[in-house]
Amino acid sequence: MKNWIGISLGDATGVGPEVALKAIAAEAGQDETRYLLIGDPKILRRLNGEFSLDLPLKQFSSYQDPGRFFIFNPLAETLPESLPAGAPLAANAAVAALHEGGHRCLRGELDALVTAPVNKQAIIRAGHKFVGQTEFLSELAGAQRTAMMLLGTDERGRWLRVALATVHIAIKSIPERLTAAKITLAIELAAQSCRDLGLPRAKIAVAGLNPHAGEGGEFGDEEITTIAPAVLAAQKCGYDVIGPLSGDTVFHYALKGEFDAVVAMYHDQGLAPLKAVAFDSGINWTLGLPFIRTSPDHGTAYDIAGKGIANPGSMIAAIRLAKQLAANKK
Secondary structure (H helix, E strand, C coil), X not given: CCCEXXXXXXXXXXCHHHHHHHHHHHHCCCXXXXXXXXXXXXXXXXXXXXXXXXXXXXXXXXXXXXXXXXXXXXXXXXXXXXXXXXXXXXXXXXXXXXXXXXXXXXXXXXXXXXXXXXXXHHHHHCCCCCCCHHHHHHHHHCCCCCXXXXXXXXXXXXXXXXXXXXXXCCHHHHHHHCCHHHHHHHHHHHHHHHHHCCCCCCXXXXXXXXXXXXXXXXXXXXXXXXXXXXXXXXXXXXXXXXXXXXXXXXXXXXXXXXXXXXXXXXXXXXXXXXXXXHCCXXXXXXXXXXXXXXXXXXCCCHHHCCCCCCCCHHHHHHHHHHHHHHHHHC
């Protein structure tokens, strides 16, 4: 059975349309996956020609239509030919594409959704309440127990998988907003992600918040009061988890294969090591949604948009993970 992978094109003034087209062109010969590109058809057709990709793009009308590469515009009209970076029209179109893709997944029409980059500031300035694509899709699906996982491989093919206990909050707010419940959820979803990937085990390491994991309370007590109790509770529930471990070494051991995933306490604690080893191939995977959602781990890159030089590596990796998860689920 052929998978249907939806790709919401993100901000049309960024690199989303470019990397999406390059990625599916690179993946076209790998299998018989069918793709639904959700976004502006005029931009896609122009870029398809400019970059000599020659993909046989067709307007979508039915899932029974012959072909593999389809475009669906969630708006009534196409976007203007030339828009400044972060234009409100592009931001509105990005939200509409995300909304459309999420609903198609919820209806069971798509096997997975891959989301191209958006610009949060542009979306907010266009009048939307928006924290991020992860939060948007979680609210759309009514999913209360979700977490962000970032994963990727280094040049030697070694995986690093990082689930985040907290995401888009200020550093100064972390100690008061980091709870045992959030850590427990990240542990549970990280373990489930290992099963979804078909890994032979689900050994999870939990990072500490403070330097040297607090040094027994000398550098903060969150490890004693919050993190260690969450780890202990998870162990009692049967999870193969250890921690809190010092944040300056845990990722090294995970990359060596001693752990299958790491639970990081905050955004940059997890993303800095991930991007150090997998900058061009990192993937953002939303855990806990009722459908599969992945995304390239980079932004809109307005400065290089439309120049034909955007690296599609992260988008290719996101599509491959979406296809793998869909196949495992079936």
